[in-house]
Amino acid sequence: xxxxxxxxxxxxxxxxxxxxxxxxxxxxxxxxxxxxxxxxxxxxxxxxxxxxxxxxxxxxxxxxxxxxxxxxxxxxxxxxxxxx
Amino acid sequence: xxxxxxxxxxxxxxxxxxxxxxxxxxxxxxxxxxxxxxxxxxxxxxxxxxxxxxxxxxxxxxxxxxxxxxxxxxxxxxxxxxxxxxxxxxxxxxxxxxxxxxxxxxxxxxxxxxxxxxxxxxxxxxxxxxxxxxxxxxxxxxxxxxxxxxxxxxxxxxxxxxxxxxxxxxxxxxxxxxxxxxxxxxxxxxxxxxxxxxxxxxxxxxxxxxxxxxxxxxxxxxxxxxxxxxxxxxxxxxxxxxxxxxxxxxxxxxxxxxxxxxxxxxxxxxxxxxxxxxxxxxxxxxxxxxxx
Numbered sequence: 001x002x003x004x005x006x007x008x009x010x011x012x013x014x015x016x017x018x019x020x021x022x023x024x025x026x027x028x029x030x031x032x033x034x035x036x037x038x039x040x041x042x043x044x045x046x047x048x049x050x051x052x053x054x055x056x057x058x059x060x061x062x063x064x065x066x067x068x069x070x071x072x073x074x075x076x077x078x079x080x081x082x083x084x
Numbered sequence: 085x086x087x088x089x090x091x092x093x094x095x096x097x098x099x100x101x102x103x104x105x106x107x108x109x110x111x112x113x114x115x116x117x118x119x120x121x122x123x124x125x126x127x128x129x130x131x132x133x134x135x136x137x138x139x140x141x142x143x144x145x146x147x148x149x150x151x152x153x154x155x156x157x158x159x160x161x162x163x164x165x166x167x168x169x170x171x172x173x174x175x176x177x178x179x180x181x182x183x184x185x186x187x188x189x190x191x192x193x194x195x196x197x198x199x200x201x202x203x204x205x206x207x208x209x210x211x212x213x214x215x216x217x218x219x220x221x222x223x224x225x226x227x228x229x230x231x232x233x234x235x236x237x238x239x240x241x242x243x244x245x246x247x248x249x250x251x252x253x254x255x256x257x258x259x260x261x262x263x264x265x266x267x268x269x270x271x272x273x274x275x276x277x278x279x280x281x282x283x284x285x286x287x288x289x290x291x292x293x294x295x296x297x298x299x300x301x302x303x304x305x306x307x308x309x310x311x312x313x314x315x316x317x318x319x320x321x322x323x324x325x326x327x328x329x330x331x332x333x334x335x336x337x338x339x340x341x342x343x344x345x346x347x348x349x350x351x352x353x354x355x356x357x358x359x360x361x362x363x364x365x366x367x368x369x370x371x372x373x374x375x376x
Contacts, residue, residue, distance in 0.1 A: 006128075006132070008128050008129045008132050009129060010126055010129045010130075010235060010315060010318060011122075011125055011126065011129075012125035012126070012128070012129075013125070013128040013129075026298050027298060027299055028298045028299055038296065039295040039296065040295060040296040040297075040298065041136070041140065041295055041296070041297050041298070041304055042296075042297070042298035042299075042304075043298070043299065043303070043304055043307055068136075068304065068307070068308065070136050072295075077132055077136065079129060079132055079133055079136070
């Protein structure tokens with residue numbers, strides 16, 4: 001079961017896909033989110049989002065600025081003010 | 085019957101009007117494309133944020149220290165209607181429909197004995213609201229400098245609203261704008277802006293799994309609540325902009341078609357008049373010749 005991952009900015013929906021794991025730069029430290037992570041809401045610091053599409057794959061890096069991440073039973077949603 | 089010269093002038097003037105409406109339609113169509121993309125691209129963020137806010141609001145334990153933006157002032161007496169319209173006209177019933185929705189709501193609230201004030205964004209609402217509800221306008225946000233919907237504007241409006249709210253000037257804020265569905269259909273929409281509307285089914289929130297908050301609940305809420313207000317307003321501005329161009333395009337298309345019909349009618353009338361004049365002239369010449 002992949003993790004449903006969404007990255008959204010005010011301008012557009014950047015990503016919406018199933019991935020293996022995402023490492024999120026939270027205000028109080030980076031955290032990795034896998035499928036079945038417990039519900040969590042965290043603000044973000046400016047940093048890199050690492051997206052592991054599969055367990056073995058090299059992570060894709062997305063730079064994000066400001067915003068927050070929410071993990072719930074449906075997956076991970078990252079609402080960033082800017083992403084590139 | 086109108087003289088030939090008058091008819092010719094009339095046709096000329098309708099033709100130049102048609103040129104203008106046609107140009108406006110083309111411009112609106114070009115701008116619509118861009119505004120539509122912006123509105124559609126902006127939707128996911130606003131929707132997700134709203135969903136997160138609502139689920140957060142239903143999960144957070146409400147205490148005396150909870151932010152007022154979330155819990156409300158505990159009263160429901162003073163309503164602020166934020167009416168967002170366009171800066172310009174010539175867009176059919178676009179602005180009228182938004183104002184009508186706001187008026188319906190205002191009348192309901194007034195009938196229920198609540199106090200109602202208006203917060204106006206966009207020039208077109210100003211005249212209408214001031215006419216129906218004189219002296220009820222709390223603030224008038226000037227958007228005449230803005231060519232496109234900008235986040236800074238939404239942010240400034242949100243800051244202003246929140247400052248007034250913190251100042252205890254109103255209890256509930258409603259947002260009125262037009263939701264863009266297609267170039268032909270724009271739906272006047274009302275949304276509760278402040279306090280955050282609770283998710284449906286909030287009653288069984290207690291059974292939901294406990295959520296971890298980093299850094300903590302209050303810091304997140306303090307960050308999120310104003311952001312949510314700004315984003316909702318930004319969404320309204322984007323939707324409005326797309327809707328405005330859609331509506332303008334339709335209105336100008338109709339105007340162009342009407343002008344075309346009018347030109348046809350006038351041309352027929354012109355030709356008939358011309359023929360009648362020629363016939364009269366011929367009759368005069370012939371009878372003149374016969375008299376010799």
